[in-house]
Amino acid sequence: MTAGGQTTPGPDLATAAAAGESPQSDGVAGPDSPTGKTTLHTSIPNDRGTLSPWGRFNRRSPLAALILQRLALSIALLFAVSLLIFGGVEALPGDFATTYLGQSATPQAVANIRKDLGLDQPATTRYVHWLGGALQGDFGTSWASRQSVSEQIGKRLGNSLFLAFFAAIISIPLAVILGMLAVQFRDRMPDKIINVISLAAISLPEFFVGYLLILFFAVQMGVATFPATVYDTMTLGERLSAIALPTATLVLVVLAHMMRMTRAAILNVMSSAYVETAELKGLSGLTIIARHAAPNAVAPVINVIALNLAYLVVGVVVVEVVFVYPGMGQYMVDAVTVRDMPVVQACGLIFAAFYIFLNMMADILAIIANPRLRHPR
């Protein structure tokens, strides 16, 4: 470092830096104004300090302003996705009526069914109708089973979330702890073992891991339940024992990604000056990692956790099929094969909502984790 001009950038540097920076910037020195950091509704104070109402709010509590912004963005995004889903389903080749009636159906019969389902109306009318229902939690009626989509999905979504929840509460703490251990013993035996095992787990396809687990634990040792079908009448204990194997499969699949990200994020922080300070205070290795490195590595770790959570909810199709587990994924695949559009649309929208919601939460948590935004000057 050099003399004079460097540690406390003046207003010139601060405002210049404010133009296009994300809130998670990890620059350390200097009085950069949090107000300037938001990219959407930035209102830079002019010489006299007159501000728009949003600008004033933004300056008083930048944290709340940023969170509100993220919320608004998420809602806008969900709307855009609903358009995409509807448009995509419209553009799909094939038609429910012909699939349902078979090749030899008369044009009259096809037209009747189309009329029954409301397909003779223009797409915009149907979109508005569908979206209006969806906003009230009504996704219409399944064309194939003639039952309410919301009711059917409700049960299956519950099952999927139940599975994802248990996979998450095991894999996240495990990944973070393993990541910290890998840092503490970096480039030594424990680090290498953790790396190799987690890499192997992520490299094997999940159906293969699933079948291996079934082979060893259910067939040969007979300690686990298979198939993992759950019913309404089961007790919690029975349910847990039923989902043990699919949960284990999911944990193995998502663990490596989160563990490696934790390791990389903490290692990155470990080379910073404040970690040296901690070392020169005589703190022990694990205290340094847990207290001084981890809080500053939170933002990237949260992001990768959110991605994996989204994967747990959205991407479990294969695992559900392998273990014959009655969740959302299986339901959606079945609906696509018979062109049961209301079900496909509903599943798509719910998956998208989860994805957007989890990513928004990750964003918000990363913002909250930044002390510069939590405690403005």
Next chain:
Amino acid sequence: MPDLLSVRDLKIEATSYPPGEPPKTVTLVEGVSFDVQKGKVIGLIGESGAGKSTIGLTALAYGRGGVRITGGEVKLNGQDLLKLSPSGIRQVRGAKVCYVAQSAAAAFNPAHRLGDQVIEATLKHGIMSRAEAEKRAIYLFRVLGLPNPETFGERYPHQVSGGQLQRAMTAMALCPNPELIVFDEPTTALDVTTQIDVLAAIKHAIEETNTAAIYITHDLAVVAQITDDILVLRHGKMVEYGSVRQIIEAPTQDYTRALVNVRGSRRDEAPDQSDTLLKIDNVTAGYGGFKVLHDISLHLPKGQTLAVVGESGSGKSTLARVVTGLLPPMQGSVSFGGKTLPPALKGRSRDELRRIQMIYQMADTAMNPRQTVRDIVGRPLSFYFGTHGREKTERVKELLDQIEMGERFLDRYPAELSGGQKQRVAIARALAAKPELILCDEPTSALDPLVAEGILKLLLKLQEDTQVSYMFITHDIAIGLAIADSVAVMHRGRLVRFGPKSKVLSPPFDDYTDLLLKSVPEMEIGWLEKVLKTRRMESAGN
């Protein structure tokens, strides 16, 4: 009195990995011995690469990066720290010996409150209860002159200024009541007016708590204010070791003498300042509606030097951006050689660009690391004059001779040059365009004093040879004194004072110029106390 710390025949090595060669062991420090008595302060002084920080950190038995302490002994109260187990060393660090880093801004954890960090080591080593430690922290904040000592600890690092952070770091080191503190350039990154406050606070706190200290710096004038003994280092070896009075007043080695006299040179200003080259008229400029410069008017005569002096945030670099056209002003204009310059870079012709060149503070980030000196210096030749082939090589050699480096550097990469050599290459690149004005943005502040002086001498020589003008931006008013014909003092985006050097730097002064002039450390024992008594204005930045 027995020595608190006794270092004998220290040897420190590191392994370097030159590309394409087998790794080799480099000796960083050899044969260094010194003692520190209880309550005394020793200064380690030398240029970068002298091994000062490396030696300082051995008092905590710490090697930064791949550095290894391979020989000698470091005895604290008779116990050799180098023979301790890792857990034994942890008992010493943060309890008996503490460390104050150069950049407190980077050394504080942004995720925790200052107070928690200040008392962390004290609690960890079980020296005091939490309540006692908090009380002591508040006491130290008060001793160090921090604002609102009772609540200061509740703040986060980003909520306080650089000077306050540096003092908080000192409080952190003092909190566990250590026997020894290592200060590693604690004021180097601060503005001069802030440095003096921090220096005074550190000195006061050391006296108050009767702690011994190792004070590391490259600035002999600073160390003279605070230490009892001085150890001069160069290339990892001892040059001279003695009391502060002996080193300052009767140095025995040539190198020490050069350090003591480094700020000796002064140049008389040019008598005639009427032939104006650059004229800045009522310029107001800023970023995105936020004004950084307010109504600045300056002019610079042909073949002369204008020093623009100010602290960080004074707007001096912004002024340079306005002159280069990188930042078009909101109001006002810049004229050059009698003609008004187009405000934005895009509107300027190639010849207008050629006539104004720049050199920067960080020469290494201003050069492409994958180009050789030949390419770097040759680029303006082909860009502005279309010079090619043999002619271009000859011209590059000529330029290298002008900057006193010579043609053996033609095919070197920036990474193979020292800091001073890089800055010389940057000067050659600017000269290659045959400019009439070179904007120098703190070109010497990243360099060691002796190297910096070499650069200044070179710049003055080149001015005599080529009649080039300099607009020299600096935070160091002493450099202004040394090389300028006229001086502009800036403070918070406004021009405080402007005119020929003799006029600007003679009384009566305005308060800010007075503060700035008095804050430049002088090579004189007792200067700090004297200055603090006669100050008219509190420091600007804190």
